[in-house]
Amino acid sequence: MGLNAKAENVANIAFEVSFTEPQAHYADVKMTIDNINKNDILVKMPVWAPGSYLIREFSKNVESFKASSGVEKISKNTWKINTKGKKSVTINYRVYCFEVSVRTSFIDDSHAFLSPTGIFMYVDGRLAEPATVSINPFKGWDKVSTGLEKTDGKSFTYYAKNFDWLFDSPIEVGTQDVFDFDVVGVKYEVAMVGGGNYDKERLKTDISKIIEKETDIFGENPNKRYVFIVHNYLSGGGGLEHLNSTVLGATRDGYQNEKIYKSFLGLVAHEHFHLWNVKRLRPIALGPFNYDEENYTTNLWIAEGFTAYYDNLITERAKLINTDEYLDMIQQDINAIENSQGNKVQSLSDASFDAWIKYYRPNENSGNTTVSYYNKGSLIACMLDLAIIKKSEGKQSLDDAMRYAYNEFYKKKNRGYTDAEMKLVFEKYTGENLDTFYADYINGTKSLDFNKYLGYAGLTLVDRTPITKQPYLGITVSKSNKNEIAFVSRNSSAWDSGLNVNDQVLAINGQRTTDVLKDVANLDINKDAEFVVGRDGILKTIIVKFKPSTSKNMVIQEVEKPTDAQKTVLEKWLSL
CATH class of the missing domain: 2.30.42.10 (PDZ domain)
Known part of the structure; x- marks a missing residue:
């Protein structure tokens, strides 16, 4: 999917971004629109960032909007421009950027992070057109890191083949520490922002292992180039996936702490896995995007939950964590879900659909009413993985189902999948009718029978809830x-x-x-x-009036005498 932008790639929509007052957190944007053939056009700012399912109202940060022709603001994120008799119009506006996260723009006197849906506007009806972006770095800033391709002969000028690519290509501008390496035929670039006690060579080695293991699952790496933008903070975390890049939050001085470092590698594995699962193999509602409103899907438990399953599994396969550490992560997810009050109220499909109003807008009662499609989706993936391994006697796994779906929907049909289509894929590989499975665990709130699936691998859940006489308040x-x-x-x-x-x-x-x-x-x-x-x-x-706690502490243990079939499943599952 990589694109070499040549000099002849001329776009009719061009942006120029400058930083006249970075200390005050402003980006100055000039937008030039050519090839106009209407009496008026609508220019819009997206209201959300793909991968983060919340209406964020990015237009709230826009000020000083001016056009070279008559302009009228007609909605919260839409400006109507009178273009009668004009083939070209120039727009200037400023964006206030002072929110620290992987999905929002932040500018200060040390650097600028541009999250594109909160910076760049689009012309209604022209999302499929290419665009160019020219960056004018502030004094002393000498680097730009982005998944966009450079245009020939122009410093800090980049090309996007359409606005979906532009909006999926974050841009870091500043003095970041940049290093690169090649793996599976792809050039990887890492841009470290904010310093840190990281070891570049160790990062190259460990990230390469993750990339190799993930590429093995899908049989190909769809990019020629990929960029990690890592923002290092006093205490940081979180990530957001993009088509050929990702933005990660990390703890600046945590790289020498093994627990923190392994957690960071898990984040790398999660966001990088998304370049297949979500960015290409995706629910049908997630692309092409509607940037004006919510894009609903009941399948975030696959898009995010399966990715949350594979992030830890990949680090175990790459021997970046050991088997006991991995099983402990599964165990933590089981306890988190089964001890969750919200798990008894909200189904996985509802959690996915209502992410826009619930997951990203938690309140003081959310723990009682919602379930995480990350944690529970991860457990569903694990259960299906074990079922597929058992059915195939160790010859196949969930990897095969994911590779099949990637080829079937992304490569052959060039579209997303429906809920029913993915259910058929899982039935194909488990060899089971999953009507009851879906009714109970996906569309219902029945407690997961996780012991059944662990049993395929010769493992069992043991209740280690401590006996206590202490009162439980809750x-x-x-x-x-x-x-x-x-x-x-x-x-x-x-x-x-x-x-x-x-x-x-x-x-x-x-x-x-x-x-x-x-x-x-x-x-x-x-x-x-x-x-x-x-x-x-x-x-x-x-x-x-005190009553006992209903919380359990479940521990994964090996059965006393596993059968050969159970040993086969365990060995295939954990790559032993």
Whole structure:
């Protein structure tokens, strides 16, 4: 999918980005539109960034919008420009960029990160046209890192074959530390922003292992060039995938800490895996994009959940983590989902569809009403993987299903898949009718029978929940105030008794408290407790009747005498 932009690749839409006041966090954008054949055109700013399913209203950061012809703003993100008798129009606007994340633009006096859907506008009806972007770096800035291809003979000028490519190509401008390496016939570039105690050679070696293992799954790497933009912070994380690049957040001085470093490699594996799963093999709703509104799909559990499954599995295959560490990650996901109150309320398909209003807009009750399509989707992928390995007696795995779907929908049909089509793919490789599986686990909220699938590999879940006589309240407290309730778990003692989020717990059984959870741990589980709370300036007395916690601590263990068939599944699954 790489594109060598030649000098003759002239675009009718061109951008020029300058930084006259980077210390004040502004980008100055000049947009030139040629080949106009209408009396008016609509110029729009996208409202969301692909890969991050939330309406972010990027136009809120636009100011000083001016055009060389008459202009009228007609909606939150749309400007109507009178172009009667004109073949060309020039637009100038400024964008305020001061939000630190992998999906939003940030500019200061040290660098500029341009997240394109929040910087570049488009002409309604002309998304399929190519565009050029010229960057004028601020004084002292000498590098530009982006997946866009350079145009011949022009410094810091880049070409996008259409606006989907432009909007999927973040741009880093500054003095970043850049190093590159070649693997599987692809040139990889890493742009390190913000310093850090990283070891370049170790990163090259370990990232190469990840790339090789992921490429093996799909049988090809669809790019000629790929860019990692890594923003290093005091404490950082998160990532966002793009067609031939990704943006990662990392902890600046965490690269020498093995736990933090392995977590970073897992993030690399996750976002890089997306270049196949999501960016090419994708739900049918996710491309071509509508940049004006939500793009709904019930399949984020595949797009994100399967990627969350493979990120850890790939690092295990690459021997960047050991088998025990990997099984511990599976174990953590099982406990997180099965102990989640929201898992009993929201299905995976609903979690995917409602990501726009729930996952990216959590509130104090989200833990009781929602489930993560990342964690639970990862467990579904694991269950299907084990089922495929068992059915094929170790000859196939979920890899084969993913490769088949990639070839069938992306390469042959050049479109996304429907929910029904992916179900057929999974049925083809598991050899099972998955109607009940889908009804229970995808479209329903039935508890996962994970023991069944682990059993295929000679593993079992053992309940290691500690026996305790400590009372369970069922709250979490504010990080800044151990007396302020931040979350109340559904059906817990606190929930049933009427304790609320934002309540300030002042006293328990007549004794002043400065640490609610610590003082509750010293109470008698068989006796009621009197809580005095402050709620909106009013004192309330609440009697709490304690009940046991329903949380479990499940541990994965090997069965005592695994069969040869179980050994075959385990060896295939974990590449032993």
